[in-house]
Amino acid sequence: MGQLSFFSAQIAQPAYEDLEGLLATHGQAVRSDSGTRVSVVVAEEWRAVALVEEISATGVDAEIVFSDEGSPIARTAPSHEFDELHRRWLAGAVKAMPAGWVPSPRALRLWTIAAGERDEDRYLLGLDAHAPEMHAALATALMRVGVAPTLVGTRGKAPALRVAGKRRLTHLLEYVGDPPTVPGAAEHWPVVVGF
Structure with a gap:
């Protein structure tokens, strides 16, 4: 990659709010007496490894566990530091994006790690199929x-925001930075090709 954008995730300081990127996709925040735990089930283990590294950079303990079906889950330790995040991303008992939310570079990076996928010369950012009211x-x-996506797959089990075009893909890539260094990440990371 060439020159870093001033908005790149690689120069932004890690913060608890970065975990909002996991809630933008299919992540969950669950509150208990010991605090809020943020977790996300991912399709490949490299995603969980990269997410734990990113989450740990915020100063919060994180770990990988596996679901009963064998899917990797990246999750934080319960912390009251995430209670406000939990409150902001709920409308009643339903997950909902806070009004006017603007993803930080690192939040968008976490979203990309958790649920980003190449689609030929386009890029897909996965959405939570159980929270369709958040998609638009x-x-x-x-x-x-500055990343104008198209909503796709809303009638299926894999809704996503599709980013297409050289300018939009370049901006997305500048925003999220280089791929994580874990094996498997680079082949799923946004690229600008064929333009």
Whole structure:
């Protein structure tokens, strides 16, 4: 990659709010007496490894566990530091994007690690199929950072925001930075090709 953008995740300081990127996709925040735990089930183990590294950079303990079906889960330790994040991303008992949310570079990086996938010369950012009311709002949130996506797959089990075009893909790549250094990440990371 060439020159880093001033908005790149690689120069932004890690913060608890970065974990909002996991909630933008299919991640969950669950509150208990010991605090809020943020977790996300991912499709490949490299994603969990990279997420634990990113989460740990915020100063919070994180670990990988496996679901009963064998899927990797990246999750934080319970912490009251995440209670406000939990409150902001709920509307009643349903997960909902906070009004006016603008993803930070590192939040978008976590979203990309958790649920990003190449689609030929386009890029897909996975959405939570169980929170369809958030989809249009998340598309608007990406527009606020200069990445205008198209909502796709809303009738299936894999809804996503599709980013297409050289300018938009370049901006997304500048925003999220280089791929994680874990094996398997680079082949799933946004690229600008064929333009």
